[in-house]
Amino acid sequence: MHQLEQLKAFTTVVADTGNFLQLAQFTPRDATTNPSLILKAVQSxxxxxxxxxxxxxxxxxPLDEIVDQVLVRFGLEILKVVPGRVSTEVDARLSFDTAATIARAKRLMALYEAAGIGRDRVLIKIASTWEGIQAARALEQEGIRCNLTLLFSFCQAVACGEAGVQLISPFVGRIYDWYKKSAGAAWDEAQQSGANDPGVKSVSQIYTYYKKHGIKTEVMGASFRNIGQIQALAGCDLLTISPDLLAQLQATDAPLNRALDAAAAAKADVPQVTYHEAAFRFALNQDAMATEKLAEGIRLFAVDAGKLDQIIESQL
Known part of the structure; x- marks a missing residue:
């Protein structure tokens, strides 16, 4: 049995793509999109x-309404292929505006509902800024489920759990990228792989904390650079994986063992913590990697959202 099938025994597999024509071969339960993936798809x-x-x-x-129609159209096509949920992202340029994020999320959900899709099949993706987390808190209370993305730090995860969000997407590969770049010539790939990979360690810490303290928020590892990172997180609630890496897992027959286990995590000695706004902002500020990668992620998604705007405008 190949590793993709073995992984599905422990973890819900999600496809990280806007390319719905490619999805069926991997039989994922859910699919996630983001501005960069949609941009890539519309250019094909x-x-x-x-x-x-x-x-x-x-x-x-208005242009922003047409953009949302395009995002939802891709989501609807994806939902014809996956049995579970699709994640559709709010414009990254609204990442520091709680009210605008709520309004855009409600509009996206209304478009899905108008197309006959229930709220249980859609996750609204929002960046894990303080403002984004508060928007998600309000949306969850209205029954709109959220996927908090661009998550790089423990304080972001704790705040998301406290806000009662449905799911978080901690970014394994981008954390790995930052530490590798920062170490430069001193980086030892063998020493920093598997369970020692800094991105894997971050997700393991969050998973353990959530299971220990009965936090219902689902943990979905995201942004992988290699299948070793995926193997080291087997057992995580969900993993969202690019088609290239899904294909590599399909081509690998070696036995795959569970790496994360809820029962073991529940016995861990991990104290509960809480973050009000000032404490959250300070904790994030103290984490150079998370501060830089969150800002960079929002900037890159904003650039791609702008490019998508231009492509749509050129057709108007």
Missing amino acids: PDYAPLLSETVAAHKGK
């Missing part, structure tokens, strides 16, 4: 007709 000839058709159907509407 396979999806050009879908984009043109959606834009043409909504001509005359």
Whole structure:
């Protein structure tokens, strides 16, 4: 049995892609998208007709509304292929505006509902800023489930758990990237792999904390650079994996063991902590990696959101 099937015994496998034509071969339960993945998809000839058709159907509407129609259209196509949920992202340029994030999330959900999709099949993706977490708190209370993304630090995870969000996406690969770059020539790949990978350690710490303290928020490891990171997190609630790495797991037959276990985590000696706004901002500030990667992630998603705007405008 290949490792992708073995992994599915411990962990819900999610496909990290906007390419719904590619999804079926990996039979993931859920799928996640982001501005960069959607941008990549709309630039492919396979999806050009879908984009043109959606834009043409909504001509005359404000640009941001047309963008949301495009995002939801991709989500609807993905939901024809996966049995579970799709994650659709709020514009990253709203990452520091709680009210605007809530409004955009409600609009995305209304578009899904108008297309006959229930709230249980959609996660609204929001950056894990303080403002984003507070938006998610309010949305969850109204039954709109959220996926808090661009999560790099323990304080972000704790605040998300306290806000009652459905799911978090800690970014394994981007944490690994930062530590590797910062170490430079001193980086030892063998020493910093598997359970010692800094991204893997971050997700393991969050998983253990949540299970120890009965926090219901789902942990979905994201942004992987190699299958070793995935293998080291087997047993995590969910893992969202790119098609390239899904294919590598399918091509590997070695036995895969569970690495994270809820029962073991529940016995860990980990004190409970809490973060009000000032403490959250200070803790994030003290973590150079998380501060830099959160800011960079928002900037990159904002750039790609701008490019998507331009592509749509060119068709108007």
